[in-house]
Amino acid sequence: MEEEPRIGVFICNCGINIGGVVNVEEVAEYATTLPNVVVSRSSLYTCSDRGQGMIKDDIDEFKLNRVVVASCSPRMHEPTFRKVVEEKGLNKYVFEQANLREHVSWVHSKQPEEATEKAKDLVRMAVAKARLLESLPQHLVDVKGEALVIGGGISGLTAAKSIADRGFKVHLVEKTPNFGGKMAQLYKVYPTFDDPQELLNPLVENIMAHPNIVPYLSAEIADIEGYIGNYRAIIREQTEEKEIEFGTIIVATGFNAYDPTGEFNYGKHQNILTILELHQLMKADGPTQGNLVTPAEGKPPRSIALISCVGSRQNENTVPEGKKPNVYCSRVCCTGMIATSMEIKEKASDADIFVLYRDLRTHGKGHEELFSEFRQTGSTMIRYTDDLLPMVSITQGAEYPLSVTSYDSLSGLNVEIPVDLVVLATGMIPDDSASNIASKLHITMSADGFFQELHPKLAPLDSVTDGVYLAGTAQGPKDVPDSVSQSLGAAAKACAPMALGQVEVESTISVIDEDFCTGCGVCQGSCEFSAIVFEERPEGKRVSKVIEALCKGCGTCGSSCPSAAITMLHFKDAQLDAMVKAALSRSPGG
């Protein structure tokens, strides 16, 4: 049975902030004339201990079941007053606040009469809504204390270890036969010239022996479903399939190196390499035992050119036919290229090195200092421009197998350099598995193709779906220390709901009335959070259903439904309608 609303109205003076303009007594008096208002008072500072105490006393004395406070902005004190009513056993959603300060006294300070009338209108509106407010249950979703980490490169490894150290079980899934990812393929890590294996080995050993980590190699995710705290997935490890349940997910699918086929004659001559390929050559266990020799001739290179921004900072004019330009900067290549040049100089001290760049982005910790060191090596730097890319030609029968021509914007000259070796500083692109993972997990990609974070500053590690976090280069190009930082951070995000064992999801959510729903799916198309799905009903009927844990309560589905089947809790059509009627009401009844 519906209870009769018994509303208490409390008008605040806020010192003289409101009271100095609005006739607060008059407004409080006026409120008593509104239906269902059983008590109406004014106070000096409603948010103060004294003010809060007054509300609590009145809830008791007048058996209030709805409370309206007319004071400052709800963005300021709504949580404060919600707590007050909760302390008295009322649901926090039966509280409504009217803004008489930021929206009245502070902006109409020279018009006290009009301000008082407006205050009355706003109080009448708040009371109209309060009459129709309902208690809403707190939505708590259990969170299983297990995590899935997708990707076993440095990011996945770091995240997995942190979560496991924190005490939660981790399923670490890697699609290749080894952990280590692209970092393991590097010759060195810069600018400290560390051996990546030395950094990775202890971490991998720790993980293989960790009691809380279940590693899966040569494995992929066959299927996944669920929502935060309650996921289920099937992991296919070669031929075996295993079903697992877990609460949170870390996406650490890494990157792929850009394939420059079709540019700079890559693929047409053995001596035109990507920077990763060069690194393979320089490794002690590589095909030439770490000796730097040209692939075609097997001799030490006399002259080498390195070209930056291959596959990055492209525009419509510079990208090959049929390819979509990668506008973004890959962030790590400049430093990688400079450091690699120094490695080359170390291995082939007589070689002439030419670095062709656009802007030199050695921005990280210690990177600029490395660049200063590089400039002491006597290498030549050539600055080319956005639209005039260097050209690599294969010479026939000349002394040097390759030739690089470029415009140098600093000298204004066109240069032609005979070289033995061309190294292309290729950028990063998202890993192949990324779009598949995106659709399985309902997470989105940014314009650059990497996974999109919920907010670039407020939530750079959260994906748009609760419970799914982003780590490492899967989210965007970055180097090893930044990947590690981000992975630790993503682990912290995942640990929060798992540590608490439950997570509160929005109460003011969307509710679909199945009787009215025709299963048209328009609501699903309008939901950014993939919170609405189809469900089958008897006799082949299909309806839309809200996944409560994913609904954020924005109301976009509600306003799109052609069958008026959707109710937005706490912002119902009837409630908003009542507020508008109250605002435009010509008589005090409201």
Next chain:
Amino acid sequence: MSEKSVLVIGAGVTGIQAALDVANQGIKTYLVEKTPSVGGHMAQLDKTFPTLDCSACILTPKMVDVARHPNIELLTYSEVKEVSGAAGDFTVKIETKPRYIDATKCTGCGHCALHCPVEVLNDFDENIGVRRAIYVPFPQAVPLVYTIDMDNCIECELCKNICEAEAVNFDQESEEIEVNVGSIILATGYDLFDATKLKNYGYGSYDNVLSSLEFERLLSASGPAGGHVFRLSDGKIPRRIAFLQCVGSRDTEHGMPYCSRVCCMYAIKNAILAKDHIHGGCETTIFYIDVRAFGKGFEEFYQNSQIRFGVKFVRGKVGEIAEDVDTNNLIVRVEDTETGQLFEDEFDMVVLSSGLVPSQGSAEINKILNLPIDQYGFFEELNRISPVDTKIEGVYMAGVCESVKDIPDGVGQASAAAMRASLKAI
């Protein structure tokens, strides 16, 4: 809740994020900030790159979260005085300075400040605007509690008489508490490079040569100019603004050799905002060495600044700035390295994209902690794959106090430090 706690020192956006990420795991967190409000430098910014979203809008919800969080004890206007012990068991003494205002009574109504007769240069506005001796640093301060700057107060007690909440207390004294924590996170941020060290740029002598933070305050809608950019010499609207890059950065002679990483982007952002805020048009030129637009969305922002907004770029490090004493206009002397031409150009205003250096706060806390620091004063990391661990176990770091970085990287690193710190607090 876990038995142990974590201490976060510094409540700019990085410290705030770290505290939230620890507290959200059910761990008690002490967040200590030496100024009267949380927020740090991010609260001074108008808009942030590369999305041009409003800085205060995205920061203030987090500021409010941190004040309300059941697991966070916020200690503003406070400083760490002593640290002893080891990872898992640190004992820390924290001193809260007297505001001379009872925080439990003050409602932040601002009536006192309206009547205070003393005007002082406002540090938050980079000394362009003024505040009263009784003040909040900015309107959205958290906690919204006034503070009396005793150095400038004349003790007329007008505020005390006016305050209806009876919150003013001239007898208030500093308070010291002792807490026991499992781990510590440093988020002590940065200061701006002092450009007076570069005599050739005239900062500090020429009225219309500004630092980047001064320009931010002019741009800010809640700043001393209400978002209208004007010249400090005569109040006129600048129509030609020059932005100089690498001021104090990439500079082995008079500044710091490292790259300050954020200046290219913030200069582009400020050039765009200048065009946006100044009605009737404004020409903006950025003098640079390399445009370091490396992060997510940065390159696109840089391209857009040229295509959509018409920001000009000249590749050349400015050699000298001279002032026209009659107009207070500035003459910039530079070599355009793309054409090889030396030239002079006149501007109404010059904004120096000053670099970021380790803060005074970092140096102060290190007198107590004695952490190894690099040659510039940034805290050293344990190794390449432990970027947020300092060399003392149990002490972690995040944000610019570790090395220069932008807000997304700082916030991400804050979460990383929270992860590491939480392992010592469970």
Next chain:
Amino acid sequence: MVETKEIIKETECEFEPKIIGFLCNWCSYAGADLAGTSRVQYPPNIRIVRVMCTGRLDPQLILNTFRYGADGVLIAGCHEGDCHYIGGNYRAYRKYILLKEFVKRMGINEKRLRLEWVSASEGERFAKVVREMVDNIKEIGPSPFGVTITGGVVEDEPEPKI
């Protein structure tokens, strides 16, 4: 149904428009708050209804608002790309475009319906938008609809006052 100039002449001196503003919690409501904190003054003609997102706004609600007698309706949300719920404001905009056409055909002067993107830092701008709307609507006069609402109940169906 066309609004005529006669009404304007009659009511010019005393007419104070009543404008209903639907503001989203995250951006425009905060912007209106900032106008307050900054003490920017604007005319007292607007009544604000807070919603979580402009995406919530059903065209039916807007039409009802006119039916109940609003002289103007302001929809204010986050700037493009800033929506707290990612794309709610875009969807609101799509509905608004169609709604604008619709109200015109219903004989409501299109100046009565306005959509603005106001960020949480644009207090000054919010005040400016309100001032402009009030001025514009004063020029065109009161709404042709004018139901009487007593006790929350609409008394009669709208009959244009022409």
